[in-house]
Amino acid sequence: MNIGIVGAGNVATHLVKGLVKAGVNVPFVYSRTLASAQVLTAHLPSGTATSSPDLRSLPYCDVYLLSVPDQVLPTLLPQLRFPEGAIVAHTSGTQPLELLASLPNVATGVFYPLQTFSKEKELDWRRVPICVEASTQKAEEALTQLGQKISEQVVLMQGTDRRQLHVAAVFACNFTNHLWGVAQEVLKTADLPFNLLEPLVQETVQKAFQFPPFAVQTGPAVRGDASTIQAHLQLLQHQPQYRALYQTLTESIQTVHEKPPFSEKQA
Amino acid sequence: MNIGIVGAGNVATHLVKGLVKAGVNVPFVYSRTLASAQVLTAHLPSGTATSSPDLRSLPYCDVYLLSVPDQVLPTLLPQLRFPEGAIVAHTSGTQPLELLASLPNVATGVFYPLQTFSKEKELDWRRVPICVEASTQKAEEALTQLGQKISEQVVLMQGTDRRQLHVAAVFACNFTNHLWGVAQEVLKTADLPFNLLEPLVQETVQKAFQFPPFAVQTGPAVRGDASTIQAHLQLLQHQPQYRALYQTLTESIQTVHEKPPFSEKQA
Known part of the structure; x- marks a missing residue:
């Protein structure tokens, strides 16, 4: 399973560390600021930092996790290009799944880790509940499987809940x-x-x-x-x-x- | 060291349990309601329940701990009779030491455990900071010694702090x-x-x-x-x-x- 990370804030930082620790392959980190992405790729065994929004030119990922501030999502989304057939999931507690509906030719999802993330504090991902929602059964299964690689508690949850x-x-x-x-x-x-x-x-x-x-x-x-x-x-x-x-x-x-x-x- | 307990609420209940566990002798529990005192003496290896405010007729105690609600203290204090030379300490976080100044022929003190006490929840007294203040050096030493029997952290602290x-x-x-x-x-x-x-x-x-x-x-x-x-x-x-x-x-x-x-x- 290849996971692409979009964002370089607190959540993205801990996601990268948690995924790497669980042995999940993260081929790249995207950030609007290249330097911020580079800070995160330093945690990867191998991986590219990018600030170019056409993610199709990078290694194919099964899942793209969007960990950017809620207010940035609406302006960032129209710029990003994902490869056909991928799963694109945001990590927001508040934003609806439907926010991603405009993305063409991808399945969409939510991968919301219920935790407080500060860069200065190490985190035990095993104890972080991850709330999953998806537009297709297959995407739901893939996100659940991904969640279970890092956490003991993956919960399927609708947006209203x-x-x-x-x-x-x-x-x-x-x-x-x-x-x-x-x-x-x-x-x-x-x-x-x-x-x-x-x-x-x-x-x-x-x-x-x-x-x-x-x-x-x-x-x-x-x-x-x-x-x-x-x-x-x-x-x-x-x-x-x-x-x-x-x-x-x-x-x-x-x-x-x-x-x-x-x-x-x-x- | 003999300790007399005045009061039968949450703090008094946990004090009795903590003192007994630490091997401290508690010869009696006073409460305005005899039945409430009896509930607490049930925890004692041996000890009397009393609702009579003349505590001089009971076994002599080195320290009398007053664990009653703050608003009850002013009306209860004039009724209680303590033996000469004893130490009388309240367990309130707010009341000044001086509240006890009117008691004749005793040293006075404060023995404030910084914790939240609910009857339904068992408590580890070792980890409860106990704040001590006293009117005499000797009383301060006695209360510190008593605190150290049940807790790892006894702190001398003035009323304003x-x-x-x-x-x-x-x-x-x-x-x-x-x-x-x-x-x-x-x-x-x-x-x-x-x-x-x-x-x-x-x-x-x-x-x-x-x-x-x-x-x-x-x-x-x-x-x-x-x-x-x-x-x-x-x-x-x-x-x-x-x-x-x-x-x-x-x-x-x-x-x-x-x-x-x-x-x-x-x-």
């Missing part, structure tokens, strides 16, 4: 990471190291996947501990952005955990 | 747990299981403690990917509470990662 998953991932990953950044900033005002919080965070994660998170919610908001909440808001007075976040999240917790009116009447 | 730590813990634990609950609710609309997100969340945690979280922020907000953000807000239109959270957190990420005005001018 994948988009919900992507929204959930933003809450579960991007937003929580932001809150850890805020926690670090709050600790800095007391010269305390961030890693003091690591056992707490790990316990919170363990608990959230052992019980439904809402069922094991702790803290002043769910306790209705108004005096602690007031004290915390007071402490955050010189960090108005974090103070507003504290307030919004406290209210959100209290809305979720509020007993409905009828039960108050019954009590 | 402890309060900042507590605020940071609310962001790092309570608020992130809430977001995982929201993620689970979002997944439910697509009948997807929450554990699909587990590798993503674990990678996010690993990364956040390996690099500063703000430095490894990913997702549509930090990329300035307006079309994905709009698509997500659209998908959340029937869950207005989560939609508002999405918007607030997206704005907060963009505020943190925005280049300051002067650098825009330089660009």
Whole structure:
């Protein structure tokens, strides 16, 4: 199986590393910036970097994976030329499969790895769920097979479900990471190291996947501990952005955990 | 060392279990509700449950740990009678040491375990940082020694720092747990299981403690990917509470990662 990579960002970088590690042949990496493609081909046993969008002049690939920012796809797609009969799949959590429908004489697909990718951090692909969708049965099988070469968890998933998953991932990953950044900033005002919080965070994660998170919610908001909440808001007075976040999240917790009116009447 | 426990909530429950496991003697548990105290003494090799606030009539303890809700402390404290010369410490992240100053003829302290406690979840006390503060050198040493019996990490910490730590813990634990609950609710609309997100969340945690979280922020907000953000807000239109959270957190990420005005001018 030959896999062509289009893109040279975080996802493309980790894809290249993961595919090479799994023994998959990657004959080339395309990027609009040749130098970026060259950075990735350095990871390949052998492979060409290219910035020319006519991919037909390069070795034939069974699958072309498009790992470029969502906003770049619509302008890039009309420029790319793929060989007849290939499978072209994007790796976006949000974009529909149909976005690729205009590509002539190819089968299309989605190959969405549910993970957060940073170039500076090595990644264990075995534990990355890969969500696959395709325009033909054959393409679905090929993408599933490709996914299974690098991951233990390949899931067939329609676009509507994948988009919900992507929204959930933003809450579960991007937003929580932001809150850890805020926690670090709050600790800095007391010269305390961030890693003091690591056992707490790990316990919170363990608990959230052992019980439904809402069922094991702790803290002043769910306790209705108004005096602690007031004290915390007071402490955050010189960090108005974090103070507003504290307030919004406290209210959100209290809305979720509020007993409905009828039960108050019954009590 | 004899330790008396005042309270029967989540923290008291885990304290009793942790102390017993470490071989520390706990002669009694006090709770305003006798039945609650009895639930905890069931964990003790031998020990009395009591709801009588005169603790002088019970076996002498070197340290009395007060694990009751913050709002209960001010009304409970004037009722409790401790033997002369004992150490009385509360376990609150927010309350000052000075709250205990009115207790006659005892040394006072704080013994704050930085962790999230749920009765349904077993806990590894070895990895729980314990923050200690005390009114006398001797009390500080005793509380440190007690902490070291159950945990590998005992930290001396002033009240002002402890309060900042507590605020940071609310962001790092309570608020992130809430977001995982929201993620689970979002997944439910697509009948997807929450554990699909587990590798993503674990990678996010690993990364956040390996690099500063703000430095490894990913997702549509930090990329300035307006079309994905709009698509997500659209998908959340029937869950207005989560939609508002999405918007607030997206704005907060963009505020943190925005280049300051002067650098825009330089660009």
